[in-house]
Amino acid sequence: MNSKGIFIFIVAIVLLGLVGGGSYISYKNDHVRVHNLAEAQQKANEVTYDKVWKIIQQQAGVTSEYKDSFKEVFLAMTQARYQGDSDNLLMKWVQENNPTFDSSLFKQLSSSIEAQRNEFANEQKKLLSVKQEHDNLVGTFPGSLFLDSAPLEVKIVTSTKTEATFATGKEDDVDLFKK
Amino acid sequence: MIIYGALVIPIVAAIYLYLYHREEVQIWKFAVILVFGFGCVIGSKFLVQKVATSDTEYWTGWATVTEYYERWDERVPCVHETCTTTSTNSDGSTNKSCTKDHAYDVDDHPPYWQIVDSNGITVRVGEDDYSGLVKRWGKGPRFVDLNRHYHSIDGDKYVADWPGTDETLEAVTTSHTYENRVQASTSVFNFPEVENPKALGLFDYPGIGGHYTMASILGPSVPGKPEAERKLSLANAKLGRMKQVRMWILIFKDQPSDVAYQQEAYWKRGNKNEFVLVIGIDTKNNLQWAYPFSWTEVESLKIGARNFLEEKKGEQLDLVAVVDWLKDNVAKTWVRKQFKDFSYLTVEPPTWAVVLAYIANIIVTAGISIWAVMNRYTDKPRFDFGGFRSRGRYR
Numbered sequence: 001m002n003s004k005g006i007f008i009f010i011v012a013i014v015l016l017g018l019v020g021g022g023s024y025i026s027y028k029n030d031h032v033r034v035h036n037l038a039e040a041q042q043k044a045n046e047v048t049y050d051k052v053w054k055i056i057q058q059q060a061g062v063t064s065e066y067k068d069s070f071k072e073v074f075l076a077m078t079q080a081r082y083q084g085d086s087d088n089l090l091m092k093w094v095q096e097n098n099p100t101f102d103s104s105l106f107k108q109l110s111s112s113i114e115a116q117r118n119e120f121a122n123e124q125k126k127l128l129s130v131k132q133e134h135d136n137l138v139g140t141f142p143g144s145l146f147l148d149s150a151p152l153e154v155k156i157v158t159s160t161k162t163e164a165t166f167a168t169g170k171e172d173d174v175d176l177f178k179k
Numbered sequence: 180m181i182i183y184g185a186l187v188i189p190i191v192a193a194i195y196l197y198l199y200h201r202e203e204v205q206i207w208k209f210a211v212i213l214v215f216g217f218g219c220v221i222g223s224k225f226l227v228q229k230v231a232t233s234d235t236e237y238w239t240g241w242a243t244v245t246e247y248y249e250r251w252d253e254r255v256p257c258v259h260e261t262c263t264t265t266s267t268n269s270d271g272s273t274n275k276s277c278t279k280d281h282a283y284d285v286d287d288h289p290p291y292w293q294i295v296d297s298n299g300i301t302v303r304v305g306e307d308d309y310s311g312l313v314k315r316w317g318k319g320p321r322f323v324d325l326n327r328h329y330h331s332i333d334g335d336k337y338v339a340d341w342p343g344t345d346e347t348l349e350a351v352t353t354s355h356t357y358e359n360r361v362q363a364s365t366s367v368f369n370f371p372e373v374e375n376p377k378a379l380g381l382f383d384y385p386g387i388g389g390h391y392t393m394a395s396i397l398g399p400s401v402p403g404k405p406e407a408e409r410k411l412s413l414a415n416a417k418l419g420r421m422k423q424v425r426m427w428i429l430i431f432k433d434q435p436s437d438v439a440y441q442q443e444a445y446w447k448r449g450n451k452n453e454f455v456l457v458i459g460i461d462t463k464n465n466l467q468w469a470y471p472f473s474w475t476e477v478e479s480l481k482i483g484a485r486n487f488l489e490e491k492k493g494e495q496l497d498l499v500a501v502v503d504w505l506k507d508n509v510a511k512t513w514v515r516k517q518f519k520d521f522s523y524l525t526v527e528p529p530t531w532a533v534v535l536a537y538i539a540n541i542i543v544t545a546g547i548s549i550w551a552v553m554n555r556y557t558d559k560p561r562f563d564f565g566g567f568r569s570r571g572r573y574r
Contacts, residue, residue, distance in 0.1 A: 004201060008193050008209045015217050019186060030525075037523055111486060115478035122476065126520075129366045133523055136365075142183070 027143045034137060038130045038152055041123070048123045049157060052116040059112050063105045070101055120157075127154050182224050182533050185540045189216020192544045200552050208551040212544060219543045223536035227528040234359035236450035237384075237393060239412075239419035240297035242349040243341050245304070245312045247320065250290040251327055251334025254283040285330050294391070296351040298420050304390045313339045315347050350416040352393035357518065362447050364524040370444040379438060381445045382429055396498070398430025401464050407498035414506035423515040426505055427455045428498070433462050439470035448472055451518045454509060456484055458496065466496045474516035483508055 134152040137143045165171050189212050196204045196212070262277040292309035295301050313320055320337035327333060341347060361368050373381065382397045395411040396404060411426060418424050427449070431438050439457040449455045451474055459468040469488035471481040487504050491497070528536070 004206050004209070005197055007206050008197055008213075011210050011213050012190050012193065015213055016186070016190075019183070019217065019221075023183075034523055107486070111479065111482050115482050118478040118482070119476065122478075125367055129368055130523060132365075132367060133525060136525065 023142055024146050027137065027146050030137055031134075031143075031147050034130060034134045035152070038127065038134060038154060041127045041130055042154060045120070045123045045127055045155075045157070048120050052120050055116055056109075056113050059109050063109050066102075066105055124156055128156065130154075182227070182528055182536050183220065185220045185223070185537050186217060188220075188537070188540045189213050189544050192216065192548050196548055196551065204551045208547075212547050212551065215547055216540060216544045219540045220536065223532075223539060224528065227532040227536065228363075228526050231363035231526055231528065231532070232358045232360050233356050234362060234450065235354050235384075236357055236452055237352050237354055237387075237425055238298055238300070238452075239350060239352050239393075239415040239425055240300070241341065241416040242294040242312060242351050242391075243297055245292070245294045245309050245316075245320075245339050247292050247306075247309050247337045248290060249334035249336065250288060250332055252285050252287045252330045252332045253328060254330045255286050257282060257284050287332075288334065290334070294349075294351065296353065296391075297416070298353070300351075300353050302351060302353060302391050308390060309339075312349060315349070316340070316342050317347070318342065345413060348413055348416060350412040351391040352387055352415075353391065354387060357451065359447075359451070359518060360521045360524040360526055361518075363526040364521075365527070366521075366524050368521070370447050373441055373445040376441075376445050379441055380431065380434065381438070381442050384446075395426060396428045396430070398428075398458075399432045401430065401460065401496055401498060403498045407502045410499060410502045410506070414502065414509075418506070418510055418513075422510065422513050423452050424509055424513050425450075425453050426509060427453060428501065428505075429455060429457045430496075431457065431459050434459055436468040436470060439468070439472075443470075443472040448474055452515055454480070454505075454513065456488075456501070456505065458488065458501070460496050464496050465493055466491050468492070474518075475514060476516060477512050477514050480508060480512050 131152045131154045138147040138149045139151070161173075193209050193212050196209065259280045259282055260277050261280060262275045264273045265276045266274045268274065290306075291303060292306055293301050293303050294308070294312070316339055318339065320339040323336045323338055325335045327335075341349070373379070376383075385394050385397060387393050394408065395415055396408045407428075411428065415425055418426075429442060436459055439459070442457055443449075443455075446455065449472065454473040454475065455471065457470045457472070458466065459470075461467055466488060469485050471484040473481060475481075484505065488501065
């Protein structure tokens with residue numbers, strides 16, 4: 001090989017080296033970033049889950065308290081009003097204005113449960129997306145040359161029922177209102 | 180990453196030239212082939228990624244001023260060269276004498292009309308748009324002397340200001356590009372491509388008509404639609420910049436609710452600043468179902484919108500009431516999704532783009548290679564001045 005051949009060889013090697021070195025640094029950095037993102041997202045999921053349950057529990061507590069308070073007030077008022085007066089009770093009941101039960105708290109609770117659940121599902125979806133990104137990065141060429149190809153372990157919160165359904169591939173329990 | 184396989188093309192070309200055209204191709208030309216070839220591959224990768232992730236969103240504001248710039252002209256300096264033939268040589272060629280005259284040309288600037296919206300964006304409009312706005316806004320335009328250095332036509336401008344009332348508010352929609360990595364990724368957040376959207380009756384974005392106007396309610400004509408459209412345009416204009424939002428209402432007549440999921444997939448959940456409320460009605464305009472979608476993480480807004488409409492199921496669709504609910508609740512709770520949250524997503528170029536990159540690389544490498552061979556350089560000197568020889572020449 002003469003000087004021309006050596007020159008071509010060197011230029012090609014330098015360019016390939018630049019591309020390869022650049023790719024190596026880029027892949028290593030991406031790997032660290034996506035790994036850190038997954039860890040942060042896993043923690044964020046725990047925080048969201050905690051928030052979801054606290055909001056739902058406390059809203060349910062307020063609703064339940066309202067229901068009990070309403071019941072107490074309503075019974076006490078009715079008893080006091082009709083004590084010792086047995087004439088025309090039904091007529092009086094119909095004619096008098098009675099406090100009405102406000103169902104909006106239950107509607108609000110129902111909406112809140114759905115909204116919080118959706119929010120948590122979105123967070124879990126993001127964790128899965130980050131895992132997918134990580135696994136693609138380490139598992140496909142040329143990332144697989146530089147990086148440990150072990151897939152990322154993440155914790156996804158589901159339920160025993162869901163896991164059993166997917167394990168068996170059967171969903172027989174479709175009765176929503178069991179009595 | 181398969182796109183990087185195209186790096187082989189310039190290397191193969193360099194080896195070929197070395198083996199079969201070693202004499203014609205100088206050493207530096209090999210460097211040109213390799214550097215251009217590599218640059219072409221890397222450039223293709225970034226260009227394809229840019230194109231694949233580019234998306235268009237629509238910002239809404241309102242016209243704050245409208246301006247009319249009159250026609251004017253100006254002198255611009257220039258040099259004119261005049262040549263005359265002075266003599267003819269024996270071989271037939273001529274000798275010329277040239278003089279350069281410093282003079283000026285006159286550039287004519289035609290009139291134009293524009294509006295400036297509440298987002299600070301300038302939009303060119305037609306004369307009719309300007310006249311219409313001046314008429315609606317009541318006060319005549321004020322004259323502004325631009326003190327131009329004109330030649331013979333002194334053009335100035337006239338400006339009309341929005342008086343600040345809802346009745347005279349003119350909504351302005353402008354389009355902007357942004358990076359949407361989700362649409363180009365294989366992430367779980369992306370949606371599958373919808374086949375035959377026209378056959379399903381899905382909506383496309385309507386496009387900006389008449390320079391700056393865009394409908395916000397799409398679908399069949401229902402009672403109260405013009406009033407609701409005006410109200411929603413107003414709400415979009417006012418909340419557009421403050422809340423970074425654009426609201427849409429899409430109406431489907433006599434279709435199952437599944438079409439809403441198809442619409443969501445077709446629009447890939449909409450742009451980052453959009454809240455889309457899809458409504459289904461029967462042939463008598465009675466409300467059947469509702470499905471909101473948006474990238475916002477405020478789930479309560481979507482559920483609230485759906486619940487609000489579900490309570491009215493079976494009733495005549497009251498679009499004005501829907502718009503009133505939307506503008507109040509979006510103003511209170513809307514938060515736009517930050518798409519930088521998706522910056523971790525990698526974008527693989529589609530197959531067509533990879534093929535295109537390979538073809539472009541082959542063409543560029545072949546072109547440079549042909550140039551390198553044809554544009555030969557010989558060691559034979561052009562001149563020989565005794566001891567001094569020029570080092571060679573192109574032939």
